[in-house]
Amino acid sequence: MVTRTRFDDSDCPVARSVDAIGDWWSLLIVRDAFDGSRRFGEFQRSLGVAKNILTARLRTLVAGGVLESVPASDGSAYREYVLTPKGEALFPVIVALRQWGEENFFAPGEPHSQLVDRRQGHRLRALEVRSADGRRLNPDDTTVHKTPVHKTPTQRSEP
Template identity: 65%
Template sequence: MAKRTSHSTRTCPVARPLDAIGDWWSLLIIRDAFDGLSRFGEFQKSVGVAKNVLSARLRNLVQHGILETRPASDGSAYQDYVLTEKGRGLFPLLTALRQWGETYFFDPAESHVLLVDRKNGLPVRKLELRAQDGRLLGPTDTVVQAVAEG
């Protein structure tokens, strides 16, 4: 596996998290964890990644506090990988990615999976970025500003 450049000292809040989730395997593992998978073998079967790559990605996700390991819930010698609070915080990001994918990577008649509300079975509404006063925001409505230390 090629050594990647770390973004851990960057001031950009888009760059820094890429050390933890900046490859497709990690995002697919996190997706599967949200879908209830927790075992190494389950992730490997779902994602289809080589065991050494999966092991490295799981280790990285644990080191970054996105997943944690627990003794297997069935009492076996295995361990479960479960999302931490930090990991569960990725739900809006994965939802945005999922909705973007639904919009731009599928033909209208093409079958695909859909995120639905467990309570009523209806599709989840598209995510929207809103200003403090409730206005809908687009790319031209925002600007990035530096935040001073302290």
């Protein structure tokens, strides 16, 4: 079995995020939760994922605080999975992935599902990254300020 590299103590926010939800099944589970899926069977039918994989991913998402397991809303003995505030904060990430996929993986005019504003019935505008003063930013307009690495007495540099 391959050992999974963990990034939960990385100084990079992207690495920590991928550590929590980077698995493709996990992202699709979150997508389905935004679409209203709540029960194990709903996720399983929608995704066609093996039950053992779904169980493991749901457990990880609950442990990471993305989903919460709650008693079924109909009073039955079943459990339901609902997005926590941390999970709901993934909405822009899911929208960005959706829009990136629409732009890069569908031919012009090719039919696909669409995310629309429930109140107005219109498709959403494309997400944009903006500066604090409102300017649209591209990758060349940004830089990452990395945290300094502090060496402990037991660490040493290679020559």
